[in-house]
Amino acid sequence: MNAQQKGFDFDAVRKPAGAPYQSHSETSRAAAEAIASKAGTIRRVILDFLVGLGDHGATDEEIQTGLVMGANTQRPRRVELVRAGLVVDSGKTRPTLSGKAAVVWVAVGKGGAV
Numbered sequence: 001m002n003a004q005q006k007g008f009d010f011d012a013v014r015k016p017a018g019a020p021y022q023s024h025s026e027t028s029r030a031a032a033e034a035i036a037s038k039a040g041t042i043r044r045v046i047l048d049f050l051v052g053l054g055d056h057g058a059t060d061e062e063i064q065t066g067l068v069m070g071a072n073t074q075r076p077r078r079v080e081l082v083r084a085g086l087v088v089d090s091g092k093t094r095p096t097l098s099g100k101a102a103v104v105w106v107a108v109g110k111g112g113a114v
Contacts, residue, residue: 042077050107057106
């Protein structure tokens with residue numbers, strides 16, 4: 001874990017509900033409220049997973065499979081880690097199960113360009 005990761009508050013809230021949501025959608029807000037108390041822990045789990053993979057990194061689909069986590073739980077937390085500067089696009093892609101190219105994400109300092 002680098003100094004930037006040590007100083008990051010994984011439980012910091014960005015919106016009143018503690019997790020981002022679509023303001024026009026009651027179901028999105030309800031989902032954000034339901035996950036608010038767990039969001040910091042999930043961010044930490046995702047970051048630890050990527051740190052463990054080093055410069056090999058993982059696509060969103062690989063993170064979801066590796067952590068047995070739904071896309072609607074994993075992806076928003078990974079986006080938050082990117083916004084916090086703890087996870088970056090490696091510049092590489094790998095195919096998804098459907099054969100489409102997907103970004104390979106890495107933890108900063110583990111193949112990241114920071």
